[in-house]
Amino acid sequence: xxxxxxxxxxxxxxxxxxxxxxxxxxxxxxxxxxxxxxxxxxxxxxxxxxxxxxxxxxxxxxxxxxxxxxxxxxxxxxxxxxxxxxxxxxxxxxxxxxxxxxxxxxxxxxxxxxxxxxxxxxxxxxxxxxxxxxxxxxxxxxxxxxxxxxxxxxxxxxxxxxxxxxxxxxxxxxxxxxxxxxxxxxxxxxxxxxxxxxxxxxxxxxxxxxxxxxxxxxxxxxxxxxxxxxxxxxxxxxxxxxxxxxxxxxxxxxxxxxxxxxxxxxxxxxxxxxxxxxxxxxxx
Amino acid sequence: xxxxxxxxxxxxxxxxxxxxxxxxxxxxxxxxxxxxxxxxxxxxxxxxxxxxxxxxxxxxxxxxxxxxxxxxxxxxxxxxxxxxxxxxxxxxxxxxxxxxxxxxxxxxxxxxxxxxxxxxxxxxxxxxxxxxxxxxxxxxxxxxxxxxxxxxxxxxxxxxxxxxxxxxxxxxxxxxxxxxxxxxxxxxxxxxxxxxxxxxxxxxxxxxxxxxxxxxxxxxxxxxxxxxxxxxxxxxxxxxxxxxxxxxxxxxxxxxxxxxxxxx
Numbered sequence: 341x342x343x344x345x346x347x348x349x350x351x352x353x354x355x356x357x358x359x360x361x362x363x364x365x366x367x368x369x370x371x372x373x374x375x376x377x378x379x380x381x382x383x384x385x386x387x388x389x390x391x392x393x394x395x396x397x398x399x400x401x402x403x404x405x406x407x408x409x410x411x412x413x414x415x416x417x418x419x420x421x422x423x424x425x426x427x428x429x430x431x432x433x434x435x436x437x438x439x440x441x442x443x444x445x446x447x448x449x450x451x452x453x454x455x456x457x458x459x460x461x462x463x464x465x466x467x468x469x470x471x472x473x474x475x476x477x478x479x480x481x482x483x484x485x486x487x488x489x490x491x492x493x494x495x496x497x498x499x500x501x502x503x504x505x506x507x508x509x510x511x512x513x514x515x516x517x518x519x520x521x522x523x524x525x526x527x528x529x530x531x532x533x534x535x536x537x538x539x540x541x542x543x544x545x546x547x548x549x550x551x552x553x554x555x556x557x558x559x560x561x562x563x564x565x566x567x568x569x570x571x572x573x574x575x576x577x578x579x580x581x582x583x584x585x586x587x588x589x590x591x592x593x594x595x596x597x598x599x600x601x602x603x604x605x606x607x608x609x610x611x612x613x614x615x616x617x618x619x620x621x622x623x624x
Numbered sequence: 625x626x627x628x629x630x631x632x633x634x635x636x637x638x639x640x641x642x643x644x645x646x647x648x649x650x651x652x653x654x655x656x657x658x659x660x661x662x663x664x665x666x667x668x669x670x671x672x673x674x675x676x677x678x679x680x681x682x683x684x685x686x687x688x689x690x691x692x693x694x695x696x697x698x699x700x701x702x703x704x705x706x707x708x709x710x711x712x713x714x715x716x717x718x719x720x721x722x723x724x725x726x727x728x729x730x731x732x733x734x735x736x737x738x739x740x741x742x743x744x745x746x747x748x749x750x751x752x753x754x755x756x757x758x759x760x761x762x763x764x765x766x767x768x769x770x771x772x773x774x775x776x777x778x779x780x781x782x783x784x785x786x787x788x789x790x791x792x793x794x795x796x797x798x799x800x801x802x803x804x805x806x807x808x809x810x811x812x813x814x815x816x817x818x819x820x821x822x823x824x825x826x827x828x829x830x831x832x833x834x835x836x837x838x839x840x841x842x843x844x845x846x847x848x849x850x851x852x853x854x855x856x857x858x859x860x861x862x863x864x865x866x867x868x869x870x871x872x873x874x875x876x877x878x879x880x881x882x883x884x885x886x887x888x
Contacts, residue, residue, distance in 0.1 A: 362644070362841040365841040366841045369840050369841065370838075373837045417840075558823050558824055558825070558828055558842070559792060559821050559823040560821075560822060560823070560824070561820055561821035562820050563820075566819055566820050569819075570819075574655075575652075575655045576651035576652070576654070576655055578647070578648070578651045579645075579648045580648070580820060582841075583698055
């Protein structure tokens with residue numbers, strides 16, 4: 341049922357999801373309740389977009405597994421789903437591009453079935469889509485959004501917001517687009533410094549109307565790092581991740597001291613890329 | 625090789641409703657006891673409190689039991705027990721412990737025998753122990769005047785033993801040091817660190833449900849479905865209890881009772 345007064349919203353969460361946890365899933369629930377509760381928005385979809393292996397984060401296991409775990413985790417959700425487009429890209433893809441991809445998909449009326457899961461991936465189709473996308477994006481990048489099309493917003497925790505300050509992790513023009521064109525829904529613990537962080541950043545302050553801070557009253561510290569640590573120590577992760585995810589991890593012995601050593605000594609993709617860009621083209 | 629002491633963990637409380645945090649208590653407690661090398665946890669029991677406890681907003685026992693059952697569907701070692709809530713009156717925790725300890729000894733002595741394999745280690749030389757499982761907030765309530773009898777506290781820590789899982793804002797070591805009884809039996813109190821801070825309180829859950837907010841991923845889906853089907857904890861649910869505020873002596877009771885509205 342449509343409500344003409346409300347803006348439809350799609351919440352997009354990018355991240356490692358290494359593995360997905362109940363906390364990630366809670367972010368969606370809290371954000372949806374909050375946005376719907378303002379009376380101005382109607383959240384119609386949630387998307388988990390696991391990062392590609394080319395991100396080169398320490399301990400990052402294969403995207404194939406991470407996507408499947410996210411799919412298992414959202415099996416019982418009526419509105420949150422997984423999209424594997426980002427994870428299938430050969431190179432690491434900036435978050436702004438992922439947002440753009442999903443916004444354009446919506447505008448193209450492309451709410452066809454979500455991107456094929458890795459099991460069904462057809463490489464030919466992917467290449468064609470990638471070519472089309474690069475053409476379309478050049479025309480459409482800064483045009484006002486088509487009316488009636490849902491708005492994609494980046495869903496995140498306060499840690500992402502604060503990571504905007506890490507040198508070379510984000511391009512400043514990307515940050516400007518993320519908050520200026522799309523919008524941020526940021527779930528933060530009570531007493532967190534998110535507001536202070538926004539205040540101290542000119543670009544965030546400028547677009548503060550487009551940054552929605554959602555209070556998380558229940559401290560819910562289920563980080564993937566702690567999950568992996570517990571697994572290495574033979575400790576239970578029951579009730580911290582959906583049962584199906586826990587079973588999958590156990591069945592495939594996904595996390596170990598060895599897996600945690602992946603990408604050690606390798607520079608994180610955004611740092612590599614942005615440092616190279618700065619060196620070759622020193623503008624900010 | 626010295627055989628481990630078989631242990632059953634017993635958690636008492638309102639479980640109004642049961643949450644993922646309650647379930648986590650069992651998991652972290654079991655891991656902790658196993659990693660001491662001294663114990664083998666052979667079972668867990670959730671014992672919802674009697675309706676006559678008369679706590680505000682306490683849903684009927686049969687609902688609370690049903691929800692625990694649903695939550696434990698996928699657990700192969702924890703079960704719900706209705707003995708406590710079936711009694712005519714509310715009863716002190718120590719009596720519940722005594723009952724279950726007695727049951728435990730009976731059931732294991734029936735199973736023992738040269739040709740019968742038991743769930744315990746092949747040569748169960750050590751007598752099984754029943755330990756009281758709780759959060760640090762419950763340990764703190766030992767200090768509340770008139771809530772616990774001193775002799776009961778002593779019996780709990782002396783005869784049974786306590787497994788206490790940490791919670792934010794609580795200092796269980798300090799509670800132990802501040803009580804002569806607890807200090808004397810501190811060797812029988814196992815303090816478990818829960819590295820994944822998880823402050824899911826049933827109070828918050830009830831409040832969120834009353835406001836129509838999502839509680840998904842804070843408690844099992846099957847429990848949420850049950851709550852919806854039976855219209856529990858909604859704003860217009862019939863209220864139970866006489867409105868007196870009992871300040872805890874249960875797992876799952878958070879500190880401050882404030883559960884603010886969703887958006888500031």
